[in-house]
Amino acid sequence: GQSLEQPSEVTAVEGAIVQINCTYQTSGFYGLSWYQQHDGGAPTFLSYNGLDGLEETGRFSSFLSRSDSYGYLLLQELQMKDSASYFCAVRPWGRYGGATNKLIFGTGTLLAVQP
Amino acid sequence: GAVVSQHPSWVICKSGTSVKIECRSLDFQATTMFWYRQFPKQSLMLMATSNEGSKATYEQGVEKDKFLINHASLTLSTLTVTSAHPEDSSFYICSAPRVSSTDTQYFGPGTRLTVL
Numbered sequence: 001g002q003s004l005e006q007p008s009e010v011t012a013v014e015g016a017i018v019q020i021n022c023t024y025q026t027s028g029f030y031g032l033s034w035y036q037q038h039d040g041g042a043p044t045f046l047s048y049n050g051l052d053g054l055e056e057t058g059r060f061s062s063f064l065s066r067s068d069s070y071g072y073l074l075l076q077e078l079q080m081k082d083s084a085s086y087f088c089a090v091r092p093w094g095r096y097g098g099a100t101n102k103l104i105f106g107t108g109t110l111l112a113v114q115p
Numbered sequence: 116g117a118v119v120s121q122h123p124s125w126v127i128c129k130s131g132t133s134v135k136i137e138c139r140s141l142d143f144q145a146t147t148m149f150w151y152r153q154f155p156k157q158s159l160m161l162m163a164t165s166n167e168g169s170k171a172t173y174e175q176g177v178e179k180d181k182f183l184i185n186h187a188s189l190t191l192s193t194l195t196v197t198s199a200h201p202e203d204s205s206f207y208i209c210s211a212p213r214v215s216s217t218d219t220q221y222f223g224p225g226t227r228l229t230v231l
Binding site: 033040041042043044045048087100101102103104105106107108110 | 147149151156157158159160161164206208210212219220222223224225227
């Protein structure tokens with residue numbers, strides 16, 4: 001099975017840098033993704049790590065360490081519009097070894113950006 | 116623009132009635148779609164995988180007779196909540212994967228179901 005834990009809430013101020021962690025216990029997965037969801041809206045894709053290491057996409061970066069069962073999302077130059085929920089998610093292996101397309105989501109982190 | 120649509124965006128129904136939610140991929144074909152349920156302030160929980168031309172695959176603990184899924188075409192999947200009860204009130208979201216080098220999935224805008 002899959003279990004992905006995140007801090008429930010994080011608060012930061014505009015312009016700051018914040019890191020949202022995702023620790024997991026899984027039976028194996030294809031890659032780790034990060035999604036943003038504003039209240040009442042659909043999740044939107046932010047970043048993906050297929051391999052260990054750091055991936056940078058503008059103000060957002062994501063990191064994965066499979067040996068440590070750990071990943072994080074780094075948000076820089078925080079803006080008020082970044083206030084949202086953030087979810088890590090994995091794409092688990094299928095029964096016969098291939099990667100499935102379904103996503104198993106982490107517990108989610110509510111980020112509040114203050115002026 | 117949106118690549119996955121859902122209809123309706125919100126619905127209120129009486130207990131015991133059935134509600135159908137549609138999920139459409141707008142500019143691509145999706146042989147597989149996914150249905151998630153999200154309760155307030157909680158994460159998205161995968162309910163089932165909708166497969167075009169075959170039966171849906173349900174996650175453990177999800178009642179297949181209560182949540183009927185039909186993948187009628189390569190661009191349409193429907194979720195029917197049968198005999199809805201107040202505890203079924205939730206945000207239902209569908210998604211469809213697109214072939215890419217990343218894990219990108221495109222999510223519909225969601226359907227807010229309220230059962231009175």
